[in-house]
Amino acid sequence: MKRGLLLLLIILFAGAWLGEKMVQDPGYVLISYDRTTIETSLWVLLVIGLVSFLLAHLLLRLLSKARIPTSELRHWSERRALRNAHRRTLKGLQAFADGSWWKAQRFLGQAAPRAELPLVNYLVAARAAQEQGDDKAADTFLQQARQRSPQSATAVDIAQAQLQFDRGQFEECLATLSALQAKLPKHSQVLRLLHSTLTQLGDWQGLASLIPSLRQNKILPEESLQALELRCYREMLGHTLAQLPPETEHETRVQALNRAWQNLPTKLTSDESLVCDYVSQLTTLGEDARAEIFLRDQIKRNWNETLVRIYGRLKGENTHKQLEIARKWEKDHPNSAALLLTLGRLSMRNEHWGKAIGFFEQSIALQPSAEAYAELCRLLQHLGEHDKLATRLQEGLSTTGAGLPNLPMPEKMAALND
Structure with missing residues (x-):
């Protein structure tokens, strides 16, 4: 009171x-x-100000008593932002599909902070930037994706490796993929990219080591894997001597080549192309005698016409014994034109000229070839058999020139007068 x-x-x-x-x-x-x-x-101004203050205070109290939740206002704002981000994301994806890279980068980049799946926005925006040659922007988007979605680091790393591969940064790409493979040895995309990257780098040893994983995870068809495996070991064998310093001694070179051959998988040691490559490198080193022994064993285990033809080109330590070995093969393969050609050459090494002519003629009768005709004509020329030489030359031209087009030829007298 x-x-x-x-x-x-x-x-x-x-x-x-x-x-x-x-x-x-x-x-x-x-x-x-x-x-x-x-x-x-x-x-009057003061009174108006006071009344305005009282009215504002009263209005705020009324709103407070009406219990309008501020969280609803916040949620409404967030939903609106999400709708805008969703709309921009759809526009960005459509632009990306249409090849409008700058639009895709712009819309997806703007929508990424509010997008439902920001990782998708950042990764596709990075690809769009990459398509425009903007490597810096692409890397920035990937970094943002890594920060925003740390739980999706694998997807970001794979995208990074793909961009590095597309830029031709194969060494950097290999480093990224190697780290990924250590964590995810069975990841199909990682293995596919590793296969492509190692192929670009010409890392045949790395590819050969990768083949078991490619096969186990069915990354490539079996036929492709077999072809890849063969290529890897052919490349490694072919580069064995080239990798050695120029001053390396002869015997060291031979030992290195032999080790490379011994390191081949057993199933490939009978492959024709690998055998031919190995023999070729032995002959390059002047090791015909070793090549002859090796090739003789290969032919004994697995008859091969190509290897038989090469055998006739080699000069073993004992040419007489070499000829006798080839004569024994004739019993089991009497109709082999390649063997008869080889017998003709080995007969020439032993200066059996008449027998050599006979073998060459038999080879031509079974399967005419430019090689057999060339050997026969060369021998006939040195023996002074000019009539036979002219006949065989004509036969050889008719045989080897069978695929020539039908063209007009000059008359004999006109040709002489010209």
Whole structure:
């Protein structure tokens, strides 16, 4: 009661004091904006300000009592942002599908922070930037993807490796993929990229080591894997001597070549192309005698016409014994044109000229070949058998030139006069 009376007295006193002041000096306030002016007394302006404050306070209290949850406002704002991000993402993906790389990069990059799947936005935006040659932007998008989705580091690393491969950064790509393979040894995309990267680098040893994983995880068809395996070991065998320093001693070179052959998988040691490569490198080193022994064993285990033909080109330690070995093969393969050609050559090494002519003629009768005709004609020329030589030359031209087009030829007399 006393407090209410005291408050009333204070209000009355304040009102009387303010009333006296307003009468003594009402004040003057001028507000001007553009061409509009407002004139009023100071006390009226203060009253308007006070009333405005009270009204605003009252409005806020009413809103508070209405219990409108602020979380709803926040959720509405978030849903709106998500819808915008979704719309931009769809536009970006459509642009990417149409090949409009700059649009795809722009829309996907803008939508990524609010996208439902930001990883997709960042990865596709990185690819769009890459297509425009903007490597820096592509790397930035990948870095953002890694920061935003650390749980998807594998997907980002694979995308990084793919971009490095497309840029021709094969060494960097190999480093990225090697780290991935250590964590995910059976990941098909990692294995595919590793296969392509190692092929580009010409790392045949690495490819050979990768083949078991490619086969186990069915990354390539078996036929392709077999061809790849053969190529790897042919390349490794073919580069054996080239990798040695020029000053390497002869015997060391031979030993290195032999080790390379011994390191081949057993199933490939009978492959014709590998055998031919090995023999060729032995002969390059001047090791015909070793090549003859090796090739003799190969032919004994697995008859092969190509190897038999090569055998006739080699000069073993004992040419007479070499000829006798080939004669024994004739019993089991009497109709082999390749063997008869080889017998003719080995007969020449032993200076059995008549027998050599016979073998060459038999080979031609079974299967005419330019090689057999060339050997026979060369021998006939050195023996002075010019008539036979002319006949065989004509036969050889008719045989080897069978595929020539039908063209007009000059008359003999006209040719002589010209």
